[in-house]
Amino acid sequence: MRARQPLALLSLILLSLLSSSAALAETMFQVEVIVFRQTTEQLPAARPAPDDWAQGAWPIDPSQERVTTLNIEASKLTPANGYSVLLHKAWAQSIGASPSSVALSSGSEQSGHFPVEGTLELQQNRLIDLDVNLWINRFDDNGWLSSSELIKHSTHLQSGELTYLDHGSLGLLVRISPL
Numbered sequence: 001m002r003a004r005q006p007l008a009l010l011s012l013i014l015l016s017l018l019s020s021s022a023a024l025a026e027t028m029f030q031v032e033v034i035v036f037r038q039t040t041e042q043l044p045a046a047r048p049a050p051d052d053w054a055q056g057a058w059p060i061d062p063s064q065e066r067v068t069t070l071n072i073e074a075s076k077l078t079p080a081n082g083y084s085v086l087l088h089k090a091w092a093q094s095i096g097a098s099p100s101s102v103a104l105s106s107g108s109e110q111s112g113h114f115p116v117e118g119t120l121e122l123q124q125n126r127l128i129d130l131d132v133n134l135w136i137n138r139f140d141d142n143g144w145l146s147s148s149e150l151i152k153h154s155t156h157l158q159s160g161e162l163t164y165l166d167h168g169s170l171g172l173l174v175r176i177s178p179l
Helices: 004-025 071-075
Strands: 026-038 083-096 100-106 116-124 128-139 145-157 163-167 170-178
Touching: 026 100, 026 116, 026 128, 083 100, 083 116, 083 170, 128 170, 145 163, 145 170
Parallel strands: none
Antiparallel strands: 026 083, 026 170, 100 116, 116 128, 128 145, 163 170
16 A cells, blocks of 8 residues: 555646646747837838738737837837838737747728738747738739739747847837746
């Protein structure tokens, strides 16, 4: 009977460790993104944004949206300083070892496209891996997509740090902080 007690205790400890590591596998973060343009120039992409721009990513659930905290940084991106903010959003997202993708959009939809649309894919390893595919679209007088600029970037982020991604006439500020 005594031999079973240590075995039962060992089983409970192993089960506890396995369940706690599964809980740690996914962590909730606040993700905040500011997409902006230098007002001096626009560089169109070689082709317009694809019709399947979301590529299977899920839109941000309205219940996960958060109050933005990078408002001071956004307030400096004014036309008087040579910039214009195209998108500023914050949301809560679970990030783990498997990639998770969200679809971002801003502005009024026209013919299946938005003025700003794209995906952010996040994955947590030692650092947070970020893959960005964002299109900044322009429409003709009939509401059809006429040209696009593309921000395509992959980088590693430190949790809690504000990171600037430069992409020609466009820029992106991103901060991912644990909740």
